[in-house]
Amino acid sequence: MADKSxxxxxxxxxxxxxxxxxxxLLISLKEINKHKGLLRDGEANLIxxxxxxxxxxxxxxxxIAMGYAVFVEKKKGYYEITVGRKDExxxx
Amino acid sequence: MTNLYQIFFxxxxxxxxxxxxxxxxxxxxxxxxxxxxxxxxxxxxxILYLQVIVTMAxxxxxxxxxxxxxxxxxxxxxASLGTLAGGMIFGxxxxxxxxxxxxxxxxxxxGSVISIIAFAGLIIGSAVFAEFxxxxxxxxxxxxxxxxxxxPQLINEHFIMLPILFISSMLIFRWMRSKKxxxxxxxxxxxxxxxxxxxxxxxxxIIYISSDMPMAVSTGYAKIAAYLERxxxxxxxxxxxxxxxxxxxxxxxxxxxxxxxxxxxxxxHISSTEISLIVxxxxxxxxxAISIGEFKLTLSALPPLRQNISALLGGILLALGSRMAxxxxxxxxxxxxxxxxxxxxxxxxxxxxxxWLGTYLFKKFxxxxxxxx
Numbered sequence: 001m002a003d004k005s006x007x008x009x010x011x012x013x014x015x016x017x018x019x020x021x022x023x024x025l026l027i028s029l030k031e032i033n034k035h036k037g038l039l040r041d042g043e044a045n046l047i048x049x050x051x052x053x054x055x056x057x058x059x060x061x062x063x064i065a066m067g068y069a070v071f072v073e074k075k076k077g078y079y080e081i082t083v084g085r086k087d088e089x090x091x092x
Numbered sequence: 093m094t095n096l097y098q099i100f101f102x103x104x105x106x107x108x109x110x111x112x113x114x115x116x117x118x119x120x121x122x123x124x125x126x127x128x129x130x131x132x133x134x135x136x137x138x139i140l141y142l143q144v145i146v147t148m149a150x151x152x153x154x155x156x157x158x159x160x161x162x163x164x165x166x167x168x169x170x171a172s173l174g175t176l177a178g179g180m181i182f183g184x185x186x187x188x189x190x191x192x193x194x195x196x197x198x199x200x201x202x203g204s205v206i207s208i209i210a211f212a213g214l215i216i217g218s219a220v221f222a223e224f225x226x227x228x229x230x231x232x233x234x235x236x237x238x239x240x241x242x243x244p245q246l247i248n249e250h251f252i253m254l255p256i257l258f259i260s261s262m263l264i265f266r267w268m269r270s271k272k273x274x275x276x277x278x279x280x281x282x283x284x285x286x287x288x289x290x291x292x293x294x295x296x297x298i299i300y301i302s303s304d305m306p307m308a309v310s311t312g313y314a315k316i317a318a319y320l321e322r323x324x325x326x327x328x329x330x331x332x333x334x335x336x337x338x339x340x341x342x343x344x345x346x347x348x349x350x351x352x353x354x355x356x357x358x359x360x361h362i363s364s365t366e367i368s369l370i371v372x373x374x375x376x377x378x379x380x381a382i383s384i385g386e387f388k389l390t391l392s393a394l395p396p397l398r399q400n401i402s403a404l405l406g407g408i409l410l411a412l413g414s415r416m417a418x419x420x421x422x423x424x425x426x427x428x429x430x431x432x433x434x435x436x437x438x439x440x441x442x443x444x445x446x447x448w449l450g451t452y453l454f455k456k457f458x459x460x461x462x463x464x465x
Contacts, residue, residue, distance in 0.1 A: 019395045020458075022126060
């Protein structure tokens with residue numbers, strides 16, 4: 001799970017609601033790569049807002065494969081996917 | 093069943109179920125093929141294979157049990173190079189539109205504005221095809237590849253069907269044991285794709301038994317185009333040969349009733365089988381989306397312009413491709429492959445490079461994505 005307790009953690013927001021498939025996944029991957037440094041160091045979390053049901057599967061799949069921790073939460077009418085650093089204890 | 097209204101309401105009800113389960117699983121046929129090229133992922137391809145094999149087994153058993161009235165079904169035809177070319181155009185279109193002819197419907201039903209644009213493209217594309225239909229019909233006639241519609245008309249069906257079913261069952265059983273038909277999902281009310289394809293196979297069997305034809309959708313779009321043209325440009329409409337033709341016209345062997353349907357602006361067998369499914373899928377998906385609070389018709393935040401253009405062009409190509417091939421992925425992959433239709437194989441062979449090309453174009457022009465980021 002992504003670190004949600006850190007109050008001083010930066011949040012990078014990405015709203016891709018209403019976008020065409022597979023743009024959701026590709027844009028998210030682009031954003032993950034862009035902020036690779038911050039995400040890997042645990043200095044920021046990326047929060048993706050999507051209303052695409054399939055993206056709640058493809059984005060976590062891809063991010064987990066890249067070594068990130070992912071947390072999916074349903075909001076009002078959309079899903080929020082949080083991508084961040086994996087906790088040290090989970091790595092082991 | 094030969095009463096068109098009975099068939100209409102039955103298919104409408106089945107369409108509602110179809111739309112509901114499609115929305116819940118977000119099982120997108122365009123995604124199946126796109127992901128092979130985009131993500132090198134074949135999970136969904138296994139799901140499609142499962143669907144083809146289950147459908148094949150059901151159709152085979154039903155035929156042996158004497159439940160199938162028309163074999164080959166009149167909505168499958170003789171394959172030509174037109175089928176191959178159509179498949180390719182269709183493959184490009186489905187990636188650009190972000191969904192196939194049925195994906196567009198269930199996405200639209202859940203409130204996706206971009207799929208409404210793709211739907212409009214599908215209607216426009218059908219009308220465009222109508223203009224060059226005479227030329228294309230001639231081309232297809234000249235490039236026929238075989239006089240048979242289905243492979244079992246050339247080879248004894250037991251020699252071909254039974255080994256396929258046997259070997260595939262072993263393969264599917266192995267996938268089941270190694271959990272290769274299962275994937276992790278986070279969406280609320282998710283229905284796993286393997287369940288959905290079994291449901292679709294059963295619905296398809298009901299459709300084949302009740303309306304003498306397996307599931308198909310895309311001529312329904314052409315019919316909507318015909319109605320619109322008749323209202324908007326009535327003088328021109330009268331001159332279009334495509335809207336006058338019958339796609340099929342056969343006498344049922346038992347009841348001797350005439351089964352006829354085509355893209356024209358009239359209530360016929362296509363209306364009762366395909367228009368009903370179109371309406372059913374849209375509303376089934378709408379009900380599913382509403383019931384879990386995911387209906388979202390947001391006109392305030394439209395997606396980027398390039399994506400809208402992609403959806404419109406994709407929709408047009410979907411319609412052109414399916415009319416050039418004489419059917420879409422629903423008729424060929426969900427119904428044709430299980431019957432070993434030669435048309436279905438040609439359509440698939442065209443669709444694969446088409447989907448590859450569509451993925452390339454999407455990455456290059458629609459979101460300019462490269463792996464290095």
